[in-house]
Amino acid sequence: MGVRKNARNLSSTEKAAFVSAVKRLKAQTTGRNYDWFVTTHLNYFAAVGGTRYAHQSPSFLPWHRQYLIEFERALQVYEPSVTLPYWDWTVDRTTTGAPFTADFMGGNGSGGNGPVTTGPFAGATNWRITVSSTTSTSLRRAMGSTTLPSATQVSSVLGVSTYDAAPWNSSATSGMRNRMEGWSTPNLHNAVHVWVGGHMGQQDSPNDPVFWLHHCNIDRLWSQWQTRWGFDAGHYLPAAGTSGVVDLDETLQPWTGVTPASVLNHSSVYTYA
Template sequence: MKLNQNSKKLYFFSLVAVTTLIIFISQLNQNSYHLPPLDAPVASSVYPIKAYNNLKIRKNVVDLTPQEKATFVNALKTLKNTIPQDSQISQYDYYVLQHVLTMGFRHKLEATGPAQGNPAHSQPAFLPWHRQYLYEFEQALQKIAPDVTIPYWDWSDPQALKVILQDDFLGSPGQGKTINIPGVGNFTGGEVTSGIFADWTLNEKIHFDPITMTSLGTKLIRFVGLPPNDRLSLPKAEVEQLFRYDNYEIFNALIEGAMIVNDQGQWEQGWTLHAYAHSVIGGSLVDQIHPKQGVPHQTKILGTMDSIPSSPYDPIFWLNHANVDRLWAEWQDQGHTGESFYPAQGMPWGHNLHDPMWPWDGGLSEPGKYGISDLISLLPQPSSAKVITPADVLDFRNLGYTYDTTQ
């Protein structure tokens, strides 16, 4: 991993500001955000009133003890190596496959049922969908190690990636391949070949580049800090600007990271927070010479984490999304508790307050033929009894956990 000189950083920081929703939507292929005016009316403030006991605490990754790190890694690897009876893939691969197939809800892909667009991204259910997703994944880990929780990666902490990218924790940056960026220099990345995750074997049918629709192979790949995504931590002010807004749809769009509010107080396409964290770990090639509609765009995904569909294959994914959920939890505690802040109607199916969210919709919807092979056949039959809506997960403490910043 090679860091830029200051002058080169300044140049590429300007590119980050305009590396836009085209990058994200080129992977998601779905409807764009429904963005309300920045001064849209909001409900009256509501604060938590229930008291909960015996909550499990999700901690900042920099505060984990050596034993907590080892327990988390062991649970991840056990889940990865456990193949349930009558299944073709491991328990861990099943969660990755769920995430991949959220991209398959388009009529031209022969999707069926009421779900519209993408049930997990670029609409209001981004936050509740991933809250339920992390909750179920954490429950699976706790069947292996009852006290384990998913730690979070505070994007504004300069020490966080130093802790995460260790051989004895979530593995080193990739190595073995050099990328030349004209006018900037050479940067290294590639397969993770050292440390605990050197033997992390991925299903090549599930691990793919959604732009070129080609397999990324069977190894975990990282190009950490590859320009234009070369800031290894974000300014605290860039994160804290989320809390200026009381409207849920604004908060949701901003934290997903493909939209920003510019200095003139207007919506603008951007690349920050959650989306940026995917790219700073994974890395991709960006065409700055032949932009689409004046905007630089991804031409090839290089690393696992920057393939939005397959990104849960990189265990850093869970820490990234735990931080997303933590910030939402903090926002909720700051006067935004309850159903009145979430859109009740007017959104695509699956994104309204009481809409069932796939894959927890009782079998109402089924994704189409998305990916580089037949992935639908790898999914187990959905439970007709299991129905989860955004309303069901608004109270994170009711799910049995909290954060070290929301106690």
């Protein structure tokens, strides 16, 4: 069982271990390597076989929870002590502070939507983008042209007691999930992708390693919501019989034997500091 920590509190050693594991997974040429994760996100961005798994659906949160667990395990093959750090963007809100420092995620892109020039992921030699919806082989960012969600906005979303609601997509106007995902005010998750910009604003957003820190924070917020309202199966909807979405006990592709119900309680796999 691992403890996921706030990225701003990582020691130099912990930051170096995370970066090292990420780069070694990127250099792995077979199996579930870094680019497998990018490809999987691209493949599941839209509906697969008429069902929406990863985005614009109730399973946005459980799909990414399993995705993060798999990624964390893949890193631990190289660095057993590594856990996913989270970026609390209600606190760390600048383009130069944590986690965007030269010893960790690196800084902004040069110019508008340009290549990142500092840190371990700057330039196509250090970090080559190979699976992408665009042609750039260097990591790009265009940070800070919008506003990150606030702590008050996060509190308002965590106060919504119903998990999700019909029509169970990006048009849902009640329920927590669509507010957390960001198609309904106050737009938490999507707004952070837009704020970072560059690759983070695209379907191949996992090409930017800060993707994992952002989604770790989204997962942490879901866990906080569960702590408040319940980790039980009654706090995932829909329970059954809804076509085009993943019901409570239906399989979360591309995994086998994984359902929303099976990932609701994460405490045997990880906790949050």
